[in-house]
Amino acid sequence: MSALGKMTASETRxxxxxxxxxxxxxxxxxxxLLVFSLIPGASEPNAEFGGxxxxxxxxxxxxxxxxLGMLALTIFPAFMxxxxxxxxxxxxxxxPVSPSTLLMAQLxxxxxxxxxxxxxxxxxxxxxxxxxAPANPLGLTVSIVLGTAALFAMGLLIAAVAPTGRAAGAxxxxxxxxxxxxxxxxxxxxxxxxxxxxxxxxxxxGATYNALRETWAGxxxxxxxxxxxxxxxxxxxxxxxxxxxxx
Amino acid sequence: MPIIDVQNLHKRYGDxxxxxxxxxxxxxxxxxxxxxxxxxxxxxxxxxxxxxRKPDGGTVSVLGLDPRRDTAxxxxxxxxxxxxxxxxxRMKVREALDLYASFYRNPANPxxxxxxxxxxxxxxxxxxxxxxxxxxxLSIALSLIGNPEVAVLDELTTGLDPQARREVWDLIEHxxxxxxxxxxxxxFMEEAERLCDRLALIDxxxxxxxxxxxxxxxxxxxxxxxxxxxxRPIEDSVFAELPEVRSVERxxxxxxxxxxxxxxxxxxxxxxxxxxxxxxxxxxQANLDDAFVALxxxxxx
Ligand SMILES: Nc1ncnc2c1ncn2[C@@H]1O[C@H](COP(=O)(O)OP(=O)(O)OP(=O)(O)O)[C@@H](O)[C@H]1O
Ligand SMILES: [Mg+2]
Numbered sequence: 001m002s003a004l005g006k007m008t009a010s011e012t013r014x015x016x017x018x019x020x021x022x023x024x025x026x027x028x029x030x031x032x033l034l035v036f037s038l039i040p041g042a043s044e045p046n047a048e049f050g051g052x053x054x055x056x057x058x059x060x061x062x063x064x065x066x067x068l069g070m071l072a073l074t075i076f077p078a079f080m081x082x083x084x085x086x087x088x089x090x091x092x093x094x095x096p097v098s099p100s101t102l103l104m105a106q107l108x109x110x111x112x113x114x115x116x117x118x119x120x121x122x123x124x125x126x127x128x129x130x131x132x133a134p135a136n137p138l139g140l141t142v143s144i145v146l147g148t149a150a151l152f153a154m155g156l157l158i159a160a161v162a163p164t165g166r167a168a169g170a171x172x173x174x175x176x177x178x179x180x181x182x183x184x185x186x187x188x189x190x191x192x193x194x195x196x197x198x199x200x201x202x203x204x205x206g207a208t209y210n211a212l213r214e215t216w217a218g219x220x221x222x223x224x225x226x227x228x229x230x231x232x233x234x235x236x237x238x239x240x241x242x243x244x245x246x247x
Numbered sequence: 248m249p250i251i252d253v254q255n256l257h258k259r260y261g262d263x264x265x266x267x268x269x270x271x272x273x274x275x276x277x278x279x280x281x282x283x284x285x286x287x288x289x290x291x292x293x294x295x296x297x298x299x300r301k302p303d304g305g306t307v308s309v310l311g312l313d314p315r316r317d318t319a320x321x322x323x324x325x326x327x328x329x330x331x332x333x334x335x336x337r338m339k340v341r342e343a344l345d346l347y348a349s350f351y352r353n354p355a356n357p358x359x360x361x362x363x364x365x366x367x368x369x370x371x372x373x374x375x376x377x378x379x380x381x382x383x384x385l386s387i388a389l390s391l392i393g394n395p396e397v398a399v400l401d402e403l404t405t406g407l408d409p410q411a412r413r414e415v416w417d418l419i420e421h422x423x424x425x426x427x428x429x430x431x432x433x434x435f436m437e438e439a440e441r442l443c444d445r446l447a448l449i450d451x452x453x454x455x456x457x458x459x460x461x462x463x464x465x466x467x468x469x470x471x472x473x474x475x476x477x478x479r480p481i482e483d484s485v486f487a488e489l490p491e492v493r494s495v496e497r498x499x500x501x502x503x504x505x506x507x508x509x510x511x512x513x514x515x516x517x518x519x520x521x522x523x524x525x526x527x528x529x530x531x532q533a534n535l536d537d538a539f540v541a542l543x544x545x546x547x548x
Contacts, residue, residue, distance in 0.1 A: 006349045010342060017337040087332030094297055094327035096319065096393070097350045 003097045007105035015109050021075050025113050028070070029063035029121050037129040052217045055131035060121050061212035062185055064144070067117040069179070069205050072151035074172035076110045077158040082165030090247045099246050107152065114148055135218030139211075143221045146229040147208030153236035154204060160244040179205035202228045250275045250310060250397060250428050251296060257304030258291050265291040267452035270305075273397075278419070278429045280439040280446030282535070284545065288452040289432045290330050293399050296430070297327050310396060323352055326395030328386050330402040330432070336375040340366055340385055343374070344392055351393035364388045364418060380411030384418070391422065398422070401432040416441055436535035450543040463538045471532050473504045473514055475525035481518075489513045501527070 015021055036042055036059045049057040080103065083089050089099040125131045134140045154175065162168035180186060182199050183206020189197050200206040201224045208229065211221035249272035258266040266288040273279040281289045294300040295307055298314030298321055307314055312321050334343055341357065348354035361367045364384045369377060377385065383404065390398050403419070404412040419442055423429055433439055439446050440460045448455040448463065456463055470493070483495045486502075491510035496503045504514055511530055518525055540546055 003350055006346055010338070010346050013342070014335050014337050083335070086335075087329060088335060090299075091327075091329060091332045091334075091389070093299060094322070094329060095347060095350050096322040 004101050004104055007097070007101055008108050011102070011105040011109045012112075015079075015113070021113075024070060024075070025067060025117055026120065029067050029117050030124060032059060032063045032066075033121065033124055033129060037131075043129055043131045050217060053131050055125065055129060056134075056216050057213055058188065060125050060131065061209055061216055063121045064118055064212055065147070065183075065185065065205060065209035066180070068114055068144075068148055068151050068208060069176050071110050071114050071117075072148070072155040073158065073176045074169055076106060076152065076155045077162060077168040077172050078165045079106055080159035081162040081168035084245065084247065085164045087247075093246060110152070111148070118144060134216045136215040136220065139215035139219070139221050142226070143208065143211035143215055146226055146233070147204065147211065150204040150229040150232040150236070151208065153233045153240065156240040157236045157243070160240040176205070179203050182206055183209050185209055201225045204229060204232050207232075248311070249273055251279075251430065252308040253292070253296065253305070254307075255305035256292060256295055256302055256307060258288075258295060258300065259303050264452055266295075268305075269447075269449065269452065269454050271447045271454060271457055273428060273430060275428055276423070276426065277444040278423050278431060278442050280443030281430065281432045281449055282434065282436065282439045282446050282539075283449035284434060287449045289434075289449055290401055292449070293401055293430060293432055297325065297399055298322075323393060324396050326390035326393060326398035326427075328390040328398070328400045328403070330405075332386070333382070334374040334385070337373050339371055339373055340377070341370040343385065344388060347389050347392045353394050355392050355394045357392065360388045360391060363421065365414070378411075380407050380414065383407060383411070383415060387415070387418065387422075391427070395427060397428045397430065399430045399432075403431060403433065404435065404438060412438070436539070440535055448539055448542060450539075450545065455539070455542040460535060463535060464533050466538070469507050469533065470505055471507070471510055471530060473506075473511060473528070473530050474498075474501055475528040476500050477502060477518070478524040478526060479521075481521065481523055485517055486514060489517070 033055070037055060039054070042054045042059070044053055045051050046054055046057075083102065089102065092099040092102055122134070126133045155172070158168055158171050158175070162171055182196060182203055183189075184192055184196075184200040185205065189200040189206070189210060192200060201210050201222060207225040211225040211229075214221055251273035253272070254270050256266055256269040257264075269288070269292055271279075281292065283289050291300065295302045296309055296314060298318045301315055309321060310324055314321050341361070344357040344360065348357050358367075361370055364387065366381065366384055366388065369381055374382070374385070387400065387403070390400065400419070404415050407415065416438065419429060419431070431438075431442060443460060445457065445459050446463070447457045456466070458466060483497070483502075486492050486495045486504055489506070489510070491508050491513045492504055492506040494505045504510070506513070515525070536546070
C-alpha cells in the first residue's frame with residue numbers, strides 16, 4: 001500500500017477511536033432529525049414553507065450544515081494542530097514521508113465523514129421519517145460540494161495558524177457559532193433584520209445552509225451563495241498555503 | 248572516510264546565534280556524543296545534520312550526502328529520534344511501527360524490534376498508556392525501523408528514572424553492536440562517559456574539546472580528593488610533606504587531602520606505617536563535569 005493509503009487507514013482508526021468525533025458525526029444529525037420529527041406535522045407539507053415540510057426545509061439542511069461546520073472548523077483543525085503541537089508533523093519531516101501526506105490523509109478521513117453525514121441525513125430523513133427527498137438533487141450536490149470546500153478551506157487556515165489543539169478548537173468554535181447565528185440557522189434568514197439577511201448568504205455557514213434550503217425545496221442555489229463560497233475557498237486556501245507551519 | 252563530516256557549521260535564528268562555529272567528524276561504527284549545557288546548540292547542530300534546518304554557514308556531509316540537497320536519500324539511511332516528539336495518543340505501539348515501516352525501502356522487522364526493545368508485551372497498548380521509558384524506547388524503535396546506517400538520538404534519557412535510563416543505555420550498546428553508527432546528544436555526563444567512544448563538548452555554540460571521555464578527563468585534571476576519618480589523631484604535616492599531596496584540610500573529624508599521581512598510595516602507606524585506620528574513606532576523581540568546568544569555566548547543568 002502507498003504511504004498515503006497506510007496513513008489514511010491509520011487516521012481512520014484514530015478518528016474512530018476519538019472519544020468525541022464519531023459520536024458527534026453520527027449522533028448529532030440523527031438526534032436532530034429524530035427529535036424534530038416528533039413535533040406533530042413536522043414532516044407534512046406546510047404552507048409557511050411554500051408547501052415543504054419543516055423537516056426538509058429547516059431541519060435536514062441544518063443537520064448537514066452544522067455537521068459540515070463542526071468537522072471542518074473544529075474536529076479537523078484540532079487534529080492537525082495537535083499533531084503539530086505534539087511533534088508528530090516534525091517526526092514525519094525526519095522520515096521519508098512528508099507531513100503533507102498526513103494532512104491529505106486527515107482531509108480524506110474528514111471528507112468521508114462528511115459524506116457519511118449527508119447520506120445519513122438523506123436516508124434517515126426520507127426512509128425513516130418520511131420527509132420529502134431533495135427536489136433539486138444536482139443543485140443540492142453542487143451546494144454541498146462548494147460549501148464543504150469553503151468550510152474545509154477555513155478549517156485549513158485555522159489548522160495553519162493554531163499553535164495547539166486546544167487553540168484550534170477555540171478558534172474553530174469562535175468562527176462556527178457566530179456564523180451559525182449570522183447564517184440564519186437559529187432564526188431563519190427571512191425573520192432576520194434586513195441588514196443581516198444579506199450577510200446570511202455570504203458567510204460560508206449561512207451560504208451553505210441557505211443554498212441547501214433552496215435546493216431541497218426544488219429551487220436553484222443563489223449566485224451570491226455559490227460565488228461567496230468559491231471566494232472563501234480560494235482566499236482561505238491561499239492564506240493557509242502561505243501560513244502553514246509544519247513544526 | 249568519515250560517515251559524518253561537519254565543518255565550520257554556523258546557524259542563527261534571526262539575530263540570535265545558536266551555533267557559532269562547530270566542526271567534527273564521526274567515523275563508521277562509533278558512538279559519538281555531543282555534550283553540553285542547555286541552550287549550547289546541540290539540537291540545532293544535529294538538526295542541520297538531519298537536514299531539518301538549513302545552515303547559515305559551513306558544510307555538512309552525511310554518508311557522502313548533502314542533507315539539504317539529497318534529502319530523500321538521506322531520510323532512507325539516517326534514523327532520527329527528535330528531542331520532544333510524541334505520537335498520536337490513541338495510536339498503538341505495533342501500529343506505529345507498521346506505519347513507519349511502510350515508509351522505508353528496506354525496513355527492519357517490527358516484531359524483532361519490539362522484542363529487542365522489550366516492548367512486545369505493550370504491542371497493543373495505546374501511546375498515551377505507555378510509561379516515559381516505554382515511550383522513549385518506542386521512539387528509539389521508530390528511529391531504527393528503516394534499518395538506518397546512522398542514528399541520531401537527541402536527549403535519549405531525559406526525564407527517565409535511573410533504572411529506565413540504564414535499560415536504554417544497554418539497548419544503545421546493543422544497537423551499536425549491530426553495526427549502526429550513533430550520534431548521541433546529551434547533557435548527562437554519566438551517559439556520555441558510559442556510552443561514547445568519543446565526544447564533543449559544546450558550549451555557547453562552539454566546540455570546547457573533542458576526545459575520548461578518558462582523554463578529556465585526563466587532559467584537564469588528574470587531581471584526586473581523598474576523604475577519611477583517621478582512627479587516631481595525626482598531624483597534617485605528615486601528609487603535607489608528601490610530594491604527591493597538594494593540600495590538606497580538616498572538616499570536623501575528617502581529613503580532606505588533594506593531590507595528583509599516586510597520592511592515594513602515598514597516603515595509605517603513611518596510615519599503614521602508623522597503624523591508623525581510615526574510616527569512611529572516599530576517593531573522588533575528576534570526571535567529565537570537572538573537565539567541562541576546566542575547559543569552559545562553567546558547570547554542565
Ligand atoms: N526555533 C528557534 N527559534 C529561535 N531560537 C531558537 C530556536 N531553537 C533554539 N533556539 C535557541 O538557540 C539556542 C540553541 O538551542 P538548541 O536547542 O540547539 O540547544 P540545546 O543545546 O539542544 O539545548 P537543550 O539542552 O536545552 O536541548 C538556544 O539559545 C535556543 O534558545
Ligand atoms: Mg536540545
